[in-house]
Structure formats: C-alpha cells, structure tokens
Amino acid sequence: xxxxxxxxxxxxxxxxxxxxxxxxxxxxxxxxxxxxxxxxxxxxxxxxxxxxxxxxxxxxxxxxxxxxxxxxxxxxxxxxxxxxxxxxxxxxxxxxxxxxxxxxxxxxxxxxxxxxxxxxxxxxxxxxxxxxxxxxxxxxxxxxxxxxxxxxxxxxxxxxxxxxxxxx
Amino acid sequence: xxxxxxxxxxxxxxxxxxxxxxxxxxxxxxxxxxxxxxxxxxxxxxxxxxxxxxxxxxxxxxxxxxxxxxxxxxxxxxxxxxxxxxxxxxxxxxxxxxxxxxxxxxxxxxxxxxxxxxxxxxxxxxxxxxxxxxxxxxxxxxxxxxxxxxxxxxxxxxxxxxxxxxxxxxxxxxxxxxxxxxxxxxxxxxxxxxxxxxxxxxxxxxxxxxxxxxxxxxxxxxxxxxxxxxxxxxxxxxxxxxxxxxxxxxxxxxxxxxxxxxxxxxxxxxxxxxxxxxxxxxxxxxxxxxxxxxxxxxxxxxxxxxxxxxxxxxxxxxxxxxxxxxxxxxxxxxxxxxxxxxxxxxxxxxxxxxxxxxxxxxxxxxxxxxxxxxxxxxxxxxxxxxxxxxxxxxxxxxxxxxxxxxxxxxxxxxxxxxxxxxxxxxxxxxxxxxxxxxxxxxxxxxxxxxxxxxxxxxxxxxxxxxxxxxxxxxxxxxxxxxxxxxxxxxxxxxxxxxxxxxxxxxxxxxxxxxxxxxxxxxxxxxxxxxxxxxxxxxxxxxxxxxxxxxxxxxxxxxxxxxxxxxxxxxxxxxxxxxxxxxxxxxxxxxxxxx
Ligand SMILES: Cc1ncc(C[n+]2csc(CCOP(=O)(O)OP(=O)(O)O)c2C)c(N)n1
Ligand SMILES: [Mg+2]
Numbered sequence: 077x078x079x080x081x082x083x084x085x086x087x088x089x090x091x092x093x094x095x096x097x098x099x100x101x102x103x104x105x106x107x108x109x110x111x112x113x114x115x116x117x118x119x120x121x122x123x124x125x126x127x128x129x130x131x132x133x134x135x136x137x138x139x140x141x142x143x144x145x146x147x148x149x150x151x152x153x154x155x156x157x158x159x160x161x162x163x164x165x166x167x168x169x170x171x172x173x174x175x176x177x178x179x180x181x182x183x184x185x186x187x188x189x190x191x192x193x194x195x196x197x198x199x200x201x202x203x204x205x206x207x208x209x210x211x212x213x214x215x216x217x218x219x220x221x222x223x224x225x226x227x228x229x230x231x232x233x234x235x236x237x238x239x240x241x242x243x244x
Numbered sequence: 245x246x247x248x249x250x251x252x253x254x255x256x257x258x259x260x261x262x263x264x265x266x267x268x269x270x271x272x273x274x275x276x277x278x279x280x281x282x283x284x285x286x287x288x289x290x291x292x293x294x295x296x297x298x299x300x301x302x303x304x305x306x307x308x309x310x311x312x313x314x315x316x317x318x319x320x321x322x323x324x325x326x327x328x329x330x331x332x333x334x335x336x337x338x339x340x341x342x343x344x345x346x347x348x349x350x351x352x353x354x355x356x357x358x359x360x361x362x363x364x365x366x367x368x369x370x371x372x373x374x375x376x377x378x379x380x381x382x383x384x385x386x387x388x389x390x391x392x393x394x395x396x397x398x399x400x401x402x403x404x405x406x407x408x409x410x411x412x413x414x415x416x417x418x419x420x421x422x423x424x425x426x427x428x429x430x431x432x433x434x435x436x437x438x439x440x441x442x443x444x445x446x447x448x449x450x451x452x453x454x455x456x457x458x459x460x461x462x463x464x465x466x467x468x469x470x471x472x473x474x475x476x477x478x479x480x481x482x483x484x485x486x487x488x489x490x491x492x493x494x495x496x497x498x499x500x501x502x503x504x505x506x507x508x509x510x511x512x513x514x515x516x517x518x519x520x521x522x523x524x525x526x527x528x529x530x531x532x533x534x535x536x537x538x539x540x541x542x543x544x545x546x547x548x549x550x551x552x553x554x555x556x557x558x559x560x561x562x563x564x565x566x567x568x569x570x571x572x573x574x575x576x577x578x579x580x581x582x583x584x585x586x587x588x589x590x591x592x593x594x595x596x597x598x599x600x601x602x603x604x605x606x607x608x609x610x611x612x613x614x615x616x617x618x619x620x621x622x623x624x625x626x627x628x629x630x631x632x633x634x635x636x637x638x639x640x641x642x643x644x645x646x647x648x649x650x651x652x653x654x655x656x657x658x659x660x661x662x663x664x665x666x667x668x669x670x671x672x673x674x675x676x677x678x679x680x681x682x683x684x685x686x687x688x689x690x691x692x693x694x695x696x697x698x699x700x701x702x703x704x705x706x707x708x709x710x711x712x713x714x715x716x717x718x719x720x721x722x723x724x725x726x727x728x729x730x731x732x733x734x735x736x737x738x739x740x741x742x743x744x745x746x747x748x749x750x751x752x753x754x755x756x757x758x759x760x761x762x763x764x765x766x767x768x769x770x771x772x773x774x775x776x777x778x779x780x781x782x783x784x785x786x787x788x789x790x791x792x793x794x795x796x797x798x799x800x801x802x803x804x805x806x807x808x809x810x811x812x813x814x815x816x817x818x819x820x821x822x823x824x825x826x827x828x829x830x831x832x833x834x835x836x837x838x
Contacts, residue, residue: 094385098374099377102377137569141565144561150382150402153436
C-alpha cells in the first residue's frame with residue numbers, strides 16, 4: 077500500500093467567475109491535498125475563461141481523486157494532467173534580489189549571465205534579477221545566489237502548456 | 245394538491261421577487277419550506293400577492309432543509325427552501341451539509357443584504373456563499389438582476405442532474421426589488437455542466453463477462469440506485485433475479501430491491517446483517533452499483549473483501565477509487581447502467597456458474613442460520629427490537645414512509661423494517677444528523693398527505709427539532725413520532741460501554757420532558773407505552789389518530805444494537821450479541837475512528 081508520492085502538473089480551464097479560485101483552494105484544503113504552486117489568470121476574455129495551472133503531489137490514487145474532484149466542480153470545463161499526457165513546456169518567472177559588493181557582486185552578475193537572468197534593477201549595492209525557466213533551473217540559480225548575498229525571492233509558480241500542434 | 249394558478253405568460257415588468265416566484269413555478273415547484281426575515285421580505289410580499297407556490301412555515305431553518313429533503317427523497321423532485329440572510333442562512337447549514345452527504349436535490353434560496361452593503365458587516369450579513377461553498381454542490385450570489393432567472397433555472401439543473409445535491413442561491417435584497425427580465429427554463433442551458441450518464445459499452449461488455457464468470461458474486465448497491473429513480477430499482481431487481489446472485493444494500497439503498505426477495509441478504513455495514521458482511525468478506529466478485537465504499541460499510545480497509553475483484557458503477561467519478569481501488573471502474577447513471585447490463589446479459593445469453601453458485605448459497609444459508617437479529621425477549625421490559633417488530637408488522641400494509649433520527653433506534657429501524665419499494669425510507673446516513681427525522685417526516689407528509697409517515701425517534705434526537713411539532717399541527721399533518729425512549733443517548737452509551745470501559749460520560753439524560761404532555765401542549769396527541777402487552781394497542785390507536793402524534797415508548801435502557809462491526813475491525817470479526825462483547829475488545833487503532 078506504500079504508494080510512491082508523485083508530482084503532477086494539472087491544467088484546469090475554468091469559468092472566470094467570482095469564487096472559482098476559492099472553490100479550487102477550498103477543495104484542496106478541505107480534503108487535505110497538497111498545492112505546490114498555483115497560477116491563475118484569464119486566458120480568454122470573450123468567453124470568460126481562466127486557466128489554472130497547479131502543481132500537486134500525492135500517491136497515484138490521490139492524484140486521480142484530485143482530478144475527479146476538480147472535474148466535479150460546476151465551473152470547471154476541463155482538467156488535464158500534463159505530467160501523464162506527455163511532453164509539455166513548464167516555465168516559471170522569478171525575481172531575485174541580491175545585495176553585496178566587491179567580488180561577490182561581480183560573481184553574481186557572472187552567474188546571472190550564464191543563467192540568462194537579466195538585471196532589471198540595480199543600485200550600487202544590489203541587483204534584482206529576472207529569470208524565466210523550468211523550476212529546477214530557478215532553484216539552481218537561487219541556490220548559487222545564497223552565498224552571494226541573496227535577500228529576497230519572488231516566484232510566480234509554474235505555467236505549462238503541451239508541446240506540439242495540438243491545443244490542451 | 246395546490247391551487248397554483250399559472251403566472252402570466254408574458255412578464256414584461258416584473259420585480260426580482262416576482263421573477264423568482266415565476267421561475268419556481270416554471271420549474272414545477274409546488275411547495276417551498278421557509279422562514280421569513282428582513283432580507284427576503286420582498287419575496288414574501290410577492291408570495292402574498294400571488295399563489296404560484298405553497299409555502300410551509302417551519303419553526304427553524306435547519307428543519308426547512310430537512311423537510312425539503314424528506315419531500316425530495318419521497319418524491320424524486322427537487323426540495324425547495326427559502327430563508328433569510330445571516331442567521332437564517334447559518335441555521336440552514338446543517339441541513340445543506342446533510343443533503344450534500346446524502347446526495348439529495350435541494351435548492352435553497354437565501355436572502356442577502358443589498359449589493360452595495362455586502363462586505364460592510366451590515367445587519368444580518370453573513371458570507372453565505374463563503375460559508376456554504378464546502379457544504380453545497382454549487383452556490384451562486386446573484387449580483388445582477390439580468391442573470392436572476394437564468395441562475396435559478398441553472399440551479400435546478402445542477403441540483404438534480406448527475407449526483408444530486410444542494411444548491412444555494414444568495415439573493416441580495418435590492419435584486420429582489422429591482423425590475424428584472426424573465427427567461428423560461430427552456431432557454432437556459434449550462435455552459436459546461438453535463439455529467440456523464442451513459443456507461444461505456446466496452447466496460448459493460450467486460451462487466452458482464454466478469455459477472456457471468458464469478459463463483460462467489462455479491463451485488464452491493466446503494467443510494468445511487470434510489471436516486472436514479474424507481475425504474476433503476478426495478479431494473480436492479482430484474483437483473484439480480486436474472487443472475488440469481490445474492491444482493492446486499494447500504495443504509496441509503498434500502499428498498500431498491502424488495503426486502504422480501506429471497507436473494508436479498510439484508511443491509512450491509514457496521515450494524516448490517518451477519519450474512520451480508522460475511523458474504524462481502526468472502527465474495528470473489530463485488531458488483532457495486534451506486535454505493536460509495538463508505539467507512540461504515542468497509543470496516544477495516546486493509547482486510548476489506550480481500551479475495552474479491554470489484555466492479556464499481558457510479559455517476560460520480562470522484563466516488564470511484566477513493567477509498568477502495570476497484571478492478572473495473574464505470575461512470576454512469578445506475579438506471580442506464582442496469583439497462584445496459586441486462587441488454588448485454590441477454591445478448592450474450594450469459595449463464596451463471598450453477599454449481600459454484602449453489603455452493604455459495606449453501607455457505608450463505610449457513611450464515612443466515614445464525615439469525616443475527618435475534619434478541620432476548622422479555623415479558624416485563626419492552627425491548628426496542630420488539631417495539632419495532634410490532635410497529636413494522638402493524639403498519640406494513642399501509643406502505644408507510646419511515647424517517648428516523650440518529651442513534652440505536654435508527655439502526656434497529658433499518659434492521660427491522662422491511663422495505664419493498666424505494667423512496668419510503670429516509671434517514672440521515674452520511675452526516676448522521678440528530679434532529680433529521682421529524683422535519684423529514686413533515687416533508688414526506690406534505691408530499692403524501694393521505695399516507696402514514698412515521699419518524700422512528702430517540703428521546704435525545706427528537707429534542708433537537710421538537711419545535712416542528714408546531715409546524716405539523718399548523719398544517720394538520722398527521723405525522724407520527726415513535727420514540728424509543730431509553731433515557732440514554734443509546735448509541736453513545738453503547739460505544740462507551742464497548743470502548744471506554746463503561747465510563748458513561750454525559751450520555752444519560754437526567755431530565756426529560758413529559759412527551760405526552762408535550763404532544764398535548766403543541767396541539768397533537770400523546771401516548772405512553774410502558775408494558776410489552778400495551779405495544780400493539782397503542783400502535784393501532786396511533787394509526788387511527790388523524791393528528792400529529794408522539795408515542796413515548798419506554799424501552800429497555802441497557803439494550804445494545806447488534807450485530808456490530810466494532811470500529812477498526814474487519815467484516816468477519818463481528819460482534820453478534822452481548823456474549824461477544826467481552827471476548828473481542830476494540831483495537832487501539834479502532835479507538836481513534838469515529
Ligand atoms: C447533531 C448531532 N449531535 C451529536 C451526535 C452524536 N450522536 C450520535 S447518536 C447520539 C445519541 C442519540 O440518542 P437518542 O436520540 O436517544 O437515540 P438512541 O441511540 O438512544 O436510540 C449522539 C449524541 C449526532 N449524531 N448528531
Ligand atoms: Mg435514547
């Protein structure tokens with residue numbers, strides 16, 4: 077019974093109506109499911125549709141439950157499990173503030189360059205880097221910044237879409 | 245039953261309140277259970293001026309919802325509730341949760357403060373959509389009168405389609421007063437909400453193959469069959485008889501197969517029949533139609549039906565593979581599933597394995613011979629089982645509608661009443677709500693004014709909604725409350741005896757009202773029974789009285805409800821009677837379970 081814990085990225089198309097996000101979040105807290113990240117924004121203004129991308133973890137049986145429970149919510153149109161459906165692109169945006177001077181400051185800039193992070197704000201003693209990428213890449217960058225004067229990190233959470241010509 | 249005049253066909257200049265009433269009328273609503281207050285006064289005013297629907301004034305909003313549930317479950321229609329904002333809405337929450345757990349279609353209209361006041365802690369403001377989000381199937385806050393009629397029609401669609409459930413529509417007072425356009429139900433279709441009803445044909449083929457091959461099969465069916473409508477119960481009975489397989493039903497499913505059918509083993513679960521639970525434990529194929537592997541049925545999950553393959557038919561995909569992993573999951577409406585199974589069974593000319601089945605039935609007959617409902621009769625004390633046996637025997641030819649409160653009496657009622665048809669048995673299964681039975685009986689009685697409606701009650705539970713006697717008297721509803729009075733919260737006492745070393749903490753009621761006088765005070769009729777020899781006479785009297793009746797039947801205070809699967813135990817580890825109690829103490833694991 078000791079099923080393995082898996083992490084899945086779900087893409088949920090919903091009516092953009094009041095309370096829909098509360099419904100989704102309430103479902104997760106009420107039933108004790110995990111949310112690792114959740115991103116929501118309107119994607120079709122004319123049809124009032126929003127897409128929620130959420131990353132969750134659990135045993136395969138729990139993941140199956142989560143999808144069935146989401147699908148059962150009245151304003152939910154579709155629930156797609158990108159992790160199961162195969163190739164998809166997952167990206168996250170992060171803003172990372174690093175404070176320091178001298179060698180450390182130069183080093184942070186050098187690493188940022190390697191990671192294709194852009195400095196979007198700078199003072200004599202600080203940088204704010206902006207980077208997009210897979211969450212692991214952002215994790216790696218943040219870890220490298222830690223000894224170089226990392227102060228704050230702000231991350232959006234994952235948005236994802238399937239690869240290839242077909243829509244979700 | 246009602247004298248509803250049809251509302252005007254063209255309604256150019258209606259107020260929101262009028263739109264609401266017309267929408268209800270167009271949805272075929274005949275009765276609304278409600279309670280007025282400031283935030284719904286415009287609706288009550290519109291009601292005063294029209295007679296689209298009949299309003300039943302309850303005495304507490306919780307009871308309005310339970311009454312709507314009793315109405316819905318005894319008719320198959322949507323039950324409708326109307327309450328005011330704030331305390332009206334919060335009082336309705338228990339009823340809504342009850343309806344959600346037991347999948348009862350209810351539409352509950354709640355008043356709300358005017359839109360410009362929302363969020364200001366206005367008088368009698370509550371975040372009703374926030375509070376009821378987790379205890380409804382769906383809810384709406386109408387902020388635009390243009391959407392009002394559409395929202396109401398949509399709410400009815402959501403409440404009754406798929407797995408039914410309660411839907412709340414929160415109605416700010418200014419929306420009720422403003423002019424609003426009307427659209428009819430035929431013009432409203434939900435954008436996306438279309439639950440799947442028709443099962444996958446391939447899965448049906450596979451199911452029939454598995455069913456025909458089984459050696460120790462068991463049908464395990466529940467409320468989903470009842471909810472699908474009377475046709476589903478007919479089809480279930482037909483299919484069960486075609487196979488000759490044994491069938492057990494959950495608390496919610498009672499009546500979907502006639503109890504008199506020899507293939508019916510009786511109820512399954514914690515206080516279900518020994519033979520049902522043993523068959524469930526030993527079966528090699530479980531055919532679940534419209535039941536949800538509730539913990540009251542499965543007992544210890546790791547030892548649940550260990551040698552079985554399982555097929556699960558359910559209209560709600562989230563009920564499948566939730567507690568128990570099944571081998572063949574099939575989404576669909578119970579009625580459609582059964583029609584497809586029967587058609588496929590005939591097409592394949594399927595035949596059960598006769599020899600294996602005969603052997604299986606031999607085993608089942610041995611379990612049945614244990615006679616698990618037997619109890620020690622007494623000449624001096626009224627055994628609760630005896631009282632119910634007599635109540636059943638003396639009322640069964642009248643096809644009564646039976647509701648219950650929650651506790652031992654509820655389980656005894658489930659064991660001793662034999663239901664031949666669906667929709668005659670209404671009990672709070674999922675939530676286990678004390679106080680459910682009387683208002684539910686009122687709802688059933690409203691729907692079936694000439695029929696016998698009995699609430700089998702405990703003396704503790706009945707006090708939770710006793711005020712509804714007043715409703716019953718007002719509408720001349722001859723509901724019968726039959727109290728098995730043991731002076732204890734019997735079910736609590738039983739658990740304390742079994743699990744907590746007989747430390748009876750707060751489960752004895754030191755002071756109880758005189759129920760006979762209480763009935764009288766409300767304007768009903770009261771009877772008391774203290775001797776076994778008086779039971780029959782009083783029950784016959786009770787049936788004759790065409791008024792609300794309370795029967796206070798003093799029963800053996802020490803009786804426990806058996807058989808019982810103690811919490812945390814497996815199906816083949818039942819307690820059959822007091823003798824087993826000491827021999828099988830509850831595990832530490834079981835102690836933590838509810
Ligand atoms: C609203 C509510 N509160 C508490 C409980 C817990 N509970 C379950 S059964 C029971 C005792 C019921 O006593 P009574 O109505 O006298 O029935 P009996 O078991 O004696 O037949 C209690 C307190 C409940 N089910 N519902
Ligand atoms: Mg009692």
